[in-house]
Amino acid sequence: QVQLVESGGGLVQAGGSLRLSCAASGVIDSFSAMAWYRQAPGKQREFVAVASSSGGTNYLDSVKGRFTISRGNAKNTVYLQMTSLKSEDTGVYYCWTMASGRVYWGKGALVTVSS
Numbered sequence: 001q002v003q004l005v006e007s008g009g010g011l012v013q014a015g016g017s018l019r020l021s022c023a024a025s026g027v028i029d030s031f032s033a034m035a036w037y038r039q040a041p042g043k044q045r046e047f048v049a050v051a052s053s054s055g056g057t058n059y060l061d062s063v064k065g066r067f068t069i070s071r072g073n074a075k076n077t078v079y080l081q082m083t084s085l086k087s088e089d090t091g092v093y094y095c096w097t098m099a100s101g102r103v104y105w106g107k108g109a110l111v112t113v114s115s
Helices: none
Strands: 003-007 010-013 018-025 034-039 046-051 057-059 067-071 077-082 091-099 102-105 109-114
Touching (some): 018 034, 046 067
Antiparallel strands (some): 003 018, 046 057, 091 109
16 A cells, blocks of 8 residues: 655745655555646646656646656655746645556645735
8 A cells, every 4th residue: 555645735925936745655666657736726637747766757838947846865755846836836736656556646735826
């Protein structure tokens, strides 16, 4: 069983920065990617960024140049550094990974960007 716990959400003014963290516990496939998704009020959950265990990354177009995803040295943590935040970045941010063929989600961290 894998558990993902997010932290670091909060309220920030537009133009500000936040750093989200996600720690995974349980048996993690060392080759599993870890990712961040978000869900804005009234909208579907969307992909934000992914980081492979080898360091490869990919981003939603609207966050490129503003967000940076990274993996911890132990590979069971993932971070999302968010800068130049905009009101449209508001939402619940979820951590994602896959282990033994199953997908796991964290419970989410709320990010609110005030304009």
